[in-house]
Amino acid sequence: MPGSEHADRTEDGLSIPRHRVLVTGATGLLGRAVYKEFHNNKDWHALGTGHRRARPRFLRCDLLDEDAVKAVIRDFRPDVIVHCAAERRPHVVERNAEAAVDLNVKATATLAKEAAASKPGAFLIYISTDYVFDGRDPPYGEDDTPEPLNLYGKSKLDGEREALRHCPAVAILRVPVLYGEVEHVEESAVTALWDQVQEGAAGSCMLDHCQQRFPTEVRDVAVVCRALAERQRQDPSSVRGIFHYSAKEQMTKYEMAVAIAQAFHLPASHLMPLTEQPAGAGARRPLNAQLACCRLRQLGLDVQPRPFRTAITDCLWPFLPDKRWRQTVFF
Numbered sequence: 001m002p003g004s005e006h007a008d009r010t011e012d013g014l015s016i017p018r019h020r021v022l023v024t025g026a027t028g029l030l031g032r033a034v035y036k037e038f039h040n041n042k043d044w045h046a047l048g049t050g051h052r053r054a055r056p057r058f059l060r061c062d063l064l065d066e067d068a069v070k071a072v073i074r075d076f077r078p079d080v081i082v083h084c085a086a087e088r089r090p091h092v093v094e095r096n097a098e099a100a101v102d103l104n105v106k107a108t109a110t111l112a113k114e115a116a117a118s119k120p121g122a123f124l125i126y127i128s129t130d131y132v133f134d135g136r137d138p139p140y141g142e143d144d145t146p147e148p149l150n151l152y153g154k155s156k157l158d159g160e161r162e163a164l165r166h167c168p169a170v171a172i173l174r175v176p177v178l179y180g181e182v183e184h185v186e187e188s189a190v191t192a193l194w195d196q197v198q199e200g201a202a203g204s205c206m207l208d209h210c211q212q213r214f215p216t217e218v219r220d221v222a223v224v225c226r227a228l229a230e231r232q233r234q235d236p237s238s239v240r241g242i243f244h245y246s247a248k249e250q251m252t253k254y255e256m257a258v259a260i261a262q263a264f265h266l267p268a269s270h271l272m273p274l275t276e277q278p279a280g281a282g283a284r285r286p287l288n289a290q291l292a293c294c295r296l297r298q299l300g301l302d303v304q305p306r307p308f309r310t311a312i313t314d315c316l317w318p319f320l321p322d323k324r325w326r327q328t329v330f331f
């Protein structure tokens with residue numbers, strides 16, 4: 001393993017990255033972007049872990065296996081851990097509560113303990129969610145009292161508390177609904193709207209127009225993670241506790257779908273706003289859990305979010321059904 005504090009040089013004069021970062025959930029939507037952000041920077045040596053999709057690119061490590069987690073941290077000796085792995089689908093958390101709590105809470109506690117116990121101690125970035133708030137009184141600052149409405153939000157809040165309890169060098173980074181480069185459109189709640197946008201010929205399509213969201217691109221979150229890690233290397237005490245990061249464009253699912261249709265010059269007349277919340281439909285979700293990003297701004301680390309229409313076009317164009325359309329839209 002290369003030395004962690006100073007850039008080393010090989011006999012050929014090649015520089016070896018200074019710092020090591022371990023990214024959990026590197027096979028997931030956010031983890032892929034975070035891994036790439038560090039991997040593409042010469043100052044960092046990144047190791048990504050995954051579970052079912054880990055091989056061949058990443059290290060397979062079941063975070064529920066404490067011995068496996070200990071071994072990875074002992075062998076890799078990370079300076080920074082960005083903990084992205086989680087069960088983040090609210091309906092799956094409700095259905096498989098025990099397994100989800102094991103991953104979102106217990107595995108976080110294990111990682112936090114191991115980060116603190118490693119020498120000289122790793123800085124842990126724990127990715128959390130705006131769903132820790134009930135959405136009744138936005139915007140929410142970092143010091144506002146969380147009040148999750150569903151088990152997913154509660155499990156992430158419990159994960160935050162475990163991270164803070166066991167690891168002195170920890171940053172909790174809360175983010176809203178995410179989108180980005182996807183393996184399939186259903187991978188993110190935002191890109192999943194692509195199916196409804198394309199259903200033009202099949203009749204009208206009702207989309208939620210009550211819950212206010214702030215869709216945020218994973219590459220922007222990844223830049224924030226690296227900025228936090230680098231600031232922590234320079235000034236450890238300034239990067240501790242809770243941080244919020246969010247894009248600024250406020251949209252319901254209906255508005256996101258219309259924006260996607262417009263970005264691709266597709267019809268939107270079949271998209272209809274649903275202005276009442278259906279009663280008893282699955283896990284409860286906050287109406288508006290807007291995050292105020294004051295602490296990142298104070299540190300000068302508030303990354304400018306990409307505009308939704310440009311970024312969503314980047315993510316969805318590979319799913320255009322017909323190559324001729326791609327030429328019409330982009331060239």
Ligand SMILES: NC(=O)c1ccc[n+]([C@@H]2O[C@H](COP(=O)([O-])OP(=O)(O)OC[C@H]3O[C@@H](n4cnc5c(N)ncnc54)[C@H](OP(=O)(O)O)[C@@H]3O)[C@@H](O)[C@H]2O)c1
Nearest residue numbers: 025027028029030050051052053062063085086129177178
């Ligand atoms: N997506 C959103 O809209 C959103 C919004 C707010 C906050 N967040 C938070 O952002 C973080 C990243 O979310 P995401 O959307 O990137 O999640 P994701 O795409 O569902 O990825 C989940 C990751 O967890 C890994 N994983 C699952 N079980 C594991 C286990 N037992 N051991 C090790 N790894 C395991 C998965 O690995 P394999 O796939 O290889 O099994 C995958 O890499 C989460 O903390 C989430 O709560 C997400």
